[in-house]
Amino acid sequence: MGTFTVAGRTRSMGVLFAGVALLNTATVGLGTAATLIVAAGSGAVWSGLPSVANVLGTAAGALGAGTLLPVHGRRRVLVAGYGLAVLGALVALAGALATAVLPLLLGILLVGLGNGGAQLSRYLAADLYPEDRRGRALSTVVWGGTVGALAGPALMAPAAGAAAGFGWPSLSGPAGVAVLATAGAALAAAFLPRHVPPLGQPDLRPAPRPPAPATGDGGPVRQAGVARPLVAMVTAQLTMGAVMTMTPVQLQSHGHGLDAVGWVLSAHMIGMFALAPLSGRIADRWGPSVTVNAGLGVLALAAATALAAPTAHTSGLPIALFLLGYGWNLVFVGGSAQLSRTLAPETRSRVQGTVDAVVWSASALAGLGSGALFAGGGYALVAVVGGVLALLPLAFLVPRDGR
Incomplete structure (x- = not known):
């Protein structure tokens, strides 16, 4: 293992996990509060702006972090990104206190920049382990999103009550939580070990395969081993984003309240994050391609279930x-595992950042497109399109090398 001790690896994993958990806590709570603030002040038609700001910030943050990591290293890049997130949370808090939309959106955009670095943490975790354990390593960091998915909504009511106790607008409370969470992430990142192996450290992985030539006519996403996970991850993001975005609208249009919406979305969040370690084990045991294809099949099954039971808020x-x-x-874990295995060390972080930027940009497209589909054909059309999208790439994604 070279000079990299087990204790150093454990410490690194703890820091990466904490950063993802804290950034997710900040973005979930802040994004929900900002949506309500914008809807109340500017109308429901503009209520999607905080989500767009977060997605664009995260995409830009992933792209920037992927470019800077090989030059400045993990600790500096994560501390800088999380520092921007702290600044963004402070700006968003000021916007929430003044119920001003522009500073609120600017703050969310800056928090998104830090979140982009947090998203790449899964690859940094994978680089700490040999190839046959990378799926489990990156899935452990993805699992950190479970903490944020649960803590963000759970802290909203107490935070709102605390803000009201100070005489502040109640929805400024989640913005205050975002300040504390992002500051915690920045502090944790400062404790990343100073001496860690460079990306792709040879003694932590089998002998590398000859790197695929990086052609100048296609950019990073045209390199060997990139197109298949990229297509799969974008497809999964589009399918999930479209169906998930319209489900609360579907429930409310059939007379269900926020309690039903919360219950359904909680089930969704559990599916997104809680079983990530299982996905990692599947990727290590049967390979990333099998994991990705299984995920696309499950997405198609999800769309079919939503189509069959569009109003069953307690079951379907x-x-x-x-x-x-x-x-x-x-798909997310399998695609990430494939990228962590197949990319040459000298281009790995740049390509991973580019892929994440494209995937997160797909979220914005899903949010916009799902509204048009719902208006044109209702929830059934959204589910059908989502299911077809999930199935289309399977022929393209059949592995040529058994991996």
Whole structure:
């Protein structure tokens, strides 16, 4: 293992896990509060702006972090990204206190930049382990999103009550939590070990395969081993984003309240994050391609379940949204594992950042497109299109090398 001790690896994993958990806590709570603030002040038609700001910030943050990592190293890049997130949370808090939309959106955009670095943490975790354990390593960091998915919504009501106690607008409370969470992430990142192996350290992995030539006519996403995981991850993001975005609208249009919406979305969040370690073990045992293809199949099954039970808020829809989340997780972990195995060390972080930027940009497209589909053909059309999208790439994704 060279000079990299087990203790150093454990410490690194703890820091990476904490950063993902804390950034997810910040973005979930802040994004929900900002959506309500914008809807109340500017109308429901503009309520999607905080989500767009977060997605664009995360995409730009992933692209920037992927470019800077080989030059400046893990610790500096993560500390800088999380520092921007702290600044963004402070700006968002000021916007929430003044109920001003522009600073609120700017703050969310900056928090998204830090979140982009947090998303790449799964690859940094994979680089700490040999190839046959990378799926489990990166899935452990993905599992950190479970903490944020649960803590973000759970802290909203107490935070709102605390803000009201200070005489502040109640929805500024989640913004205050975002300040504390992002500051915690930045502090944790400062404790990353100073001496860690460079990306792709040879003594932590089998002998590398000859790197595929990086042609100048296609950019990073045209390199060997990139197209298949990229197509799968974008498809999963589109399918999940479209169905998930319209499910609360579907429930409310049939007279269900926020309690039903919360229950269904909780099932979805559990599917997205809680079983990530299982996905990692599947990727290590049967290979990333099998994991990705299984995920696409589960996404198609989720869409079919939503189509069959579009108003069953206590049975069909929670099952559909759980499957939707877990199908996405299988594709996300499997695609990430494939990228961590096949890319040459000298281009790995740049390509991974580019892929994440494209995947996160797909979220914005899913959010916009799902609204048009729902308006044109209702929830059934959204589910059908999502299911077809999930199935289309399977022929393209059949592995040529058995991996």
